[in-house]
Amino acid sequence: MAGYKHYFKKNWRITMVSELKSDILHEVILRRPDQSHKGDYGRVLLIGGSVQFGGAILMASQASIGAGAGLTTVATDRANLTALHARTPEAMFIDWQDSDQVVENIKKSDVIVIGPGLGTDQQAVDLVKRVFATGTQDQILVVDGSALTIMAENHLMFPRKPYTIATPHQMEWARLSGIQLNYQTEHQLNEVQRQILNLDVLVLKQHHTLIYAQNELRQLMIGGAYQATGGMGDVLAGTIGGFVGQFKNNHLKAVEAAVYAHSMIAQEMASHSYVVKPSFIADALPNYMARIQSNL
Numbered sequence: 618m619a620g621y622k623h624y625f626k627k628n629w630r631i632t633m634v635s636e637l638k639s640d641i642l643h644e645v646i647l648r649r650p651d652q653s654h655k656g657d658y659g660r661v662l663l664i665g666g667s668v669q670f671g672g673a674i675l676m677a678s679q680a681s682i683g684a685g686a687g688l689t690t691v692a693t694d695r696a697n698l699t700a701l702h703a704r705t706p707e708a709m710f711i712d713w714q715d716s717d718q719v720v721e722n723i724k725k726s727d728v729i730v731i732g733p734g735l736g737t738d739q740q741a742v743d744l745v746k747r748v749f750a751t752g753t754q755d756q757i758l759v760v761d762g763s764a765l766t767i768m769a770e771n772h773l774m775f776p777r778k779p780y781t782i783a784t785p786h787q788m789e790w791a792r793l794s795g796i797q798l799n800y801q802t803e804h805q806l807n808e809v810q811r812q813i814l815n816l817d818v819l820v821l822k823q824h825h826t827l828i829y830a831q832n833e834l835r836q837l838m839i840g841g842a843y844q845a846t847g848g849m850g851d852v853l854a855g856t857i858g859g860f861v862g863q864f865k866n867n868h869l870k871a872v873e874a875a876v877y878a879h880s881m882i883a884q885e886m887a888s889h890s891y892v893v894k895p896s897f898i899a900d901a902l903p904n905y906m907a908r909i910q911s912n913l
């Protein structure tokens with residue numbers, strides 16, 4: 618347990634525990650007004666994708682676009698440029714070594730997703746620090762994958778200003794909180810919540826993912842082991858980015874809807890797929906969201 622207090626401080630009181638149900642989708646995914654444009658649906662910047670883990674950021678950006686982000690930009694290793702444009706020509710590219718362009722794009726984004734396939738080398742550490750230092754009050758930050766490991770290894774705290782969502786799986790949460798897997802009971806987590814610093818939403822990914830926010834804890838009861846494939850969390854991070862970027866009334870509900878939709882699509886696909894490819898979920902999002910909007 619040693620060390621977690623270093624990261625977390627804010628007082629959280631979980632007073633409501635409930636199951637996350639499908640009505641969240643109908644609450645969040647509404648018909649778009651005709652008089653609107655791409656600038657209304659979120660400028661999402663995704664940062665990640667080392668040479669080794671390029672696929673992670675491709676999947677996350679595919680999910681951001683599928684989820685409906687108005688503009689999706691990817692700051693990644695130049696090695697991913699051709700693959701990115703071949704897979705998702707809708708995405709814009711920034712070389713993550715170009716710090717001026719990275720900072721400029723952090724500033725003009727509504728949502729920043731950092732971590733999928735980021736890796737943990739010094740350049741990645743610098744990027745996490747830069748994002749944390751630059752993020753403003755009216756921005757939303759999604760911290761995933763390697764960015765969480767970097768935080769644990771470098772004793773970084775979540776930044777104060779942006780609305781911050783963390784999406785650790787249990788191993789990442791163990792690194793960050795100091796609570797080992799076998800001890801990650803509800804009680805232990807509540808103890809940590811009381812001390813959380815600067816975090817608005819914690820999506821603790823596992824079979825039956827838990828979503829913690831200041832006054833509530835919701836549990837996802839759908840989804841299954843057909844989701845246990847590398848890239849599944851990268852697609853979730855991109856989906857959350859796309860949802861919070863466009864569904865602006867309530868950030869927490871947008872996160873909950875993203876988590877629910879991601880697993881519901883997987884569950885539907887599992888009726889005819891032994892494993893569900895994460896990129897298929899990214900591509901299925903627009904059709905699924907249209908069905909929700911039409912109440913089908």
Ligand SMILES: NC(=O)C1=CN([C@@H]2O[C@H](COP(=O)(O)OP(=O)(O)OC[C@H]3O[C@@H](n4cnc5c(N)ncnc54)[C@H](O)[C@@H]3O)[C@@H](O)[C@H]2O)[C@@H](O)CC1
Nearest residue numbers: 670671672673732733734735762763786787788823847848
């Ligand atoms: N195609 C790609 O480029 C991929 C890149 N990835 C990236 O690789 C980096 C390292 O992330 P990883 O998660 O692979 O490695 P980590 O070292 O962070 O953790 C993975 C290990 O944690 C253990 N674990 C325990 N409980 C778990 C749970 N509930 N869910 C998931 N794992 C659990 C598993 O045994 C697993 O081997 C991240 O930046 C990630 O985004 C991964 O998403 C895999 C696919």
Ligand SMILES: Nc1ncnc2c1ncn2[C@@H]1O[C@H](COP(=O)(O)OP(=O)(O)O)[C@@H](O)[C@H]1O
Nearest residue numbers: 786822823824841842844845847848849850851
């Ligand atoms: N057995 C399972 N049941 C339900 N959901 C699962 C299961 N295994 C994995 N998942 C889901 O898949 C995603 C995996 O995320 P993560 O481990 O970050 O993947 P990656 O980093 O490889 O993209 C999470 O949303 C998790 O809840």
Ligand SMILES: [Mg+2]
Nearest residue numbers: 762786850851
């Ligand atoms: Mg992950």
